[in-house]
Amino acid sequence: xxxxxxxxxxxxxxxxxxxxxxxxxxxxxxxxxxxxxxxxxxxxxxxxxxxxxxxxxxxxxxxxxxxxxxxxxxxxxxxxxxxxxxxxxxxxxxxxxxxxxxxxxxxxxxxxxxxxxxxxxxxxxxxxxxxxxxxxxxxxxxxxxxxxxxxxxxxxxxxxxxxxxxxxxxxxxxxxxxxxxxxxxxxxx
Amino acid sequence: xxxxxxxxxxxxxxxxxxxxxxxxxxxxxxxxxxxxxxxxxxxxxxxxxxxxxxxxxxxxxxxxxxxxxxxxxxxxxxxxxxxxxxxxxxxxxxxxxxxxxxxxxxxxxxxxxxxxxxxxxxxxxxxxxxxxxxxxxxxxxxxxxxxxxxxxxxxxxxxxxxxxxxxxx
Numbered sequence: 609x610x611x612x613x614x615x616x617x618x619x620x621x622x623x624x625x626x627x628x629x630x631x632x633x634x635x636x637x638x639x640x641x642x643x644x645x646x647x648x649x650x651x652x653x654x655x656x657x658x659x660x661x662x663x664x665x666x667x668x669x670x671x672x673x674x675x676x677x678x679x680x681x682x683x684x685x686x687x688x689x690x691x692x693x694x695x696x697x698x699x700x701x702x703x704x705x706x707x708x709x710x711x712x713x714x715x716x717x718x719x720x721x722x723x724x725x726x727x728x729x730x731x732x733x734x735x736x737x738x739x740x741x742x743x744x745x746x747x748x749x750x751x752x753x754x755x756x757x758x759x760x761x762x763x764x765x766x767x768x769x770x771x772x773x774x775x776x777x778x779x780x781x782x783x784x785x786x787x788x789x790x791x792x793x794x795x796x797x
Numbered sequence: 798x799x800x801x802x803x804x805x806x807x808x809x810x811x812x813x814x815x816x817x818x819x820x821x822x823x824x825x826x827x828x829x830x831x832x833x834x835x836x837x838x839x840x841x842x843x844x845x846x847x848x849x850x851x852x853x854x855x856x857x858x859x860x861x862x863x864x865x866x867x868x869x870x871x872x873x874x875x876x877x878x879x880x881x882x883x884x885x886x887x888x889x890x891x892x893x894x895x896x897x898x899x900x901x902x903x904x905x906x907x908x909x910x911x912x913x914x915x916x917x918x919x920x921x922x923x924x925x926x927x928x929x930x931x932x933x934x935x936x937x938x939x940x941x942x943x944x945x946x947x948x949x950x951x952x953x954x955x956x957x958x959x960x961x962x963x964x965x966x
Binding site for chain 1: 806807808809811814817820822830832833836837838839854882883893896897
């Protein structure tokens with residue numbers, strides 16, 4: 609879904625990002641600095657950086673174990689990193705016991721564009737995939753999408769993450785998807 | 798319904814939109830917010846302004862690549878995989894950087910080297926030639942500030958690497 613972020617005047621009010629916190633995880637310091645300062649220019653109150661998944665884990669455990677206004681709100685995650693990859697980190701996030709960690713919106717930022725990659729990221733629980741190279745417009749679109757269109761989380765025997773189905777499309781052949789109300793347990797916060 | 802069927806049910810969690818609330822909207826606010834367009838323009842100007850660092854950062858990465866490559870050729874077997882991973886990461890970083898600023902030729906070579914890392918066998922002289930060819934053309938690309946892929950010089954450099962791969966691989 610395209611979101612209009614043209615520079616013409618709109619009636620929509622702007623977000624106040626002054627208390628917003630974003631964790632940027634990228635092993636390449638030039639790119640993580642670039643994303644951080646770009647987010648700062650957009651008014652994001654605090655950007656925290658991590659050079660790999662291990663450091664990112666420490667930040668999340670530090671900021672998000674208890675729900676409060678200092679929580680990190682969104683993670684922007686590089687995929688290919690030494691020490692702990694984006695995939696391993698995302699798996700850890702979605703498997704965590706704490707609600708303030710496991711429901712975290714994670715925007716995967718990668719140069720990989722193949723359908724196989726997107727499927728892998730989605731199956732590990734990515735909220736959004738943003739294709740590099742980085743631009744202010746792409747970052748803004750993804751952040752706005754995460755804020756405006758949160759998807760319900762799904763837990764099945766082999767998956768936990770945002771609902772992977774953006775559309776319910778009729779399936780040709782034997783449909784093994786569980787779409788019926790009696791197949792689901794629904795929780796409202 | 799027995800316990801097994803109950804346990805196999807899909808669980809659906811509908812969460813409050815606290816993210817939107819944190820940006821100054823009400824929890825049940827239907828209004829669509831936006832990121833201030835002027836701030837997006839400012840942010841893009843900032844990204845564009847950082848291009849002045851491009852040459853320096855590429856030089857640093859190429860020096861790291863060259864040093865790691867040199868080490869890889871003489872190191873003990875136990876360290877080889879780690880060093881190949883490092884070369885893969887440097888190439889990947891170089892690709893990300895060059896694509897950000899539309900340096901297509903550098904992007905082409907760094908992607909090619911990154912992909913070749915998955916096949917490197919250090920015992921084969923042919924593979925050494927291919928990696929060295931990548932490093933040589935990337936230095937030329939930087940030093941001669943070659944940006945696009947279609948100039949005669951760019952075509953010539955791509956041909957050098959292409960021939961090395963075709964001949965030795």
